[in-house]
Amino acid sequence: MTCSKIMPAIVDKSGVTKICVDDFAFRKRYTYGTVMVDLETHRIIDLLDSRETGKVEEWLRSYPNLQVISRDGAQTYASAATNSHPEALQISDRFHLLKNLSGAVEEYMYRLFPSRLAILGTSQTPEMQALYDTRNRPERIRFARKKRSEGYTVNDIALLLHSSVTTISRYLSIPEEEIPEIKENARERQHLEQIRKKQEAVQEVRKLYSEGHSIEEITRITGHVRKTVKKYLKEGCSLINGHYDQRLPGKLAPYEQEVIEMRSKGITYTKIHEYITQKGYTGTVASLRVFMQKERTHQNSIIKQENTPVEYIPRKTMCQLIYHDLEKVKGITAEQYETAIKKYPVLGQLYTLLKEFHRIIFSGKNDELDSWIEAAAKLEIDEIDRYINGLKQDLHAIKNAIAYPYNNGLAEGSVNKIKLTKRIMYGRNSFTLLKAKLLLGEYFYQIN
Secondary structure, eight states: OOHHHHHHHHOOGGGOOEEEEEEEEEETTTEEEEEEEETTTOOEEEEESOOOHHHHHHHHHTSTTOOEEEEOSOHHHHHHHHHHOTTSEEEEOHHHHHHHHHHHHHHHHHHHSOSEEEEEOSSOOHHHHHHHHOSSHHHHHHHHHHHHHTTOOHHHHHHHHTOOHHHHHHHHHSOGGGSOOOOOOHHHHHHHHHHHHHHHHHHHHHHHHHTTOOHHHHHHHHOOOHHHHHHHHSTTOOSSOTTTTOOOOOTTGGGHHHHHHHHHTTOOHHHHHHHHHHTTOOSOHHHHHHHHHHHHHHHHHHHHHHSSOEEEEEHHHHHHTTTSOGGGOTTOOHHHHHHHHHHOHHHHHHHHHHHHHHHHHTTSOGGGHHHHHHHHHTTOOHHHHHHHHHHHHTHHHHHHHHHSSOOSHHHHHHHHHHHHHHHHTTTOSOHHHHHHHHHHHHHHSOOO
């Protein structure tokens, strides 16, 4: 029996009233199809070998009694549903609404904040301060003199620096004019040079714009792409590369804080290595030295900017708070979180915005969405503004998503079923056979 003879017997198109649709890939990023799932029976009832508006519209017209169409925010499906069934209730998928907002907030955080956010030190001990402030001999001399002026005894300073009293006395006896100058290392010099070059590029773009040149003209003159020019024109443009000082997780990652604390107490690298090796570390002693040098350099540069002892929180940790509660995120305490929110108020506003949107989406009260949009627009964040513009273009369907229980979860699950079937078929067979295999399977073996 051929596929064309089987299909009509499976689905009575006139009896289908509530559906959800979603796309699936034949070849990712190249060719796509569309799957239709019945919201009442939970079955896949049809597939289309395209997701183009015209073909989807014609396909939907073949189902004359559709009353509810659940879909994602793609304009293709919105237009096709409106043109084919203007009276049908269109519902936007809640999952994609939440996912896209979270993505917009994360994109903003990566654009604005460095890889590690500096906050006021919540647990800065004198030993830790001594560790960070004494990377080389000139810094050790100046640190010793500073502590002496604060009333520390020579013995106290010797304990902080893990040096002998004789060495500290020698440091204190050096005349002011003979103290060596503190010089940046090669990494710091390179970083400062990059900041200087970017500052010049930003000033050039802003100068051209102030002279009346359009963004298109500036891109031709400077060679920057349009996105870069627009970024340079913003007041909050950061001169520091967002990837600067970013760490990739490695063997030492679980033991970093222990290494810093033990080193601040004067424990040698060899002893530290022996200790963390017993706990599972498989790296070398040299890795500890490199890590500590980078850490001290980073902390020293932060202190110069902040003029106060600081701690830092990885940006990726703050981004995890977009998706998880504070209690479920490792690497940040409640005290550090409160300190970070106090220093960067916009983070608190964004987290509140996310939680409020999540509450509204599942509240059933779609009239609250308008006031949320107004509050979000007041932040004047480009990524959030783009998201809001997308909401306004599909506002009716989004409000329906809040008011009604339907969603696109069945379609998303069905896409996984299609992927599995394609793998079983080794991708060698035609769309007609794929469609027949899926629909026959749905007809004979319903899976709720």
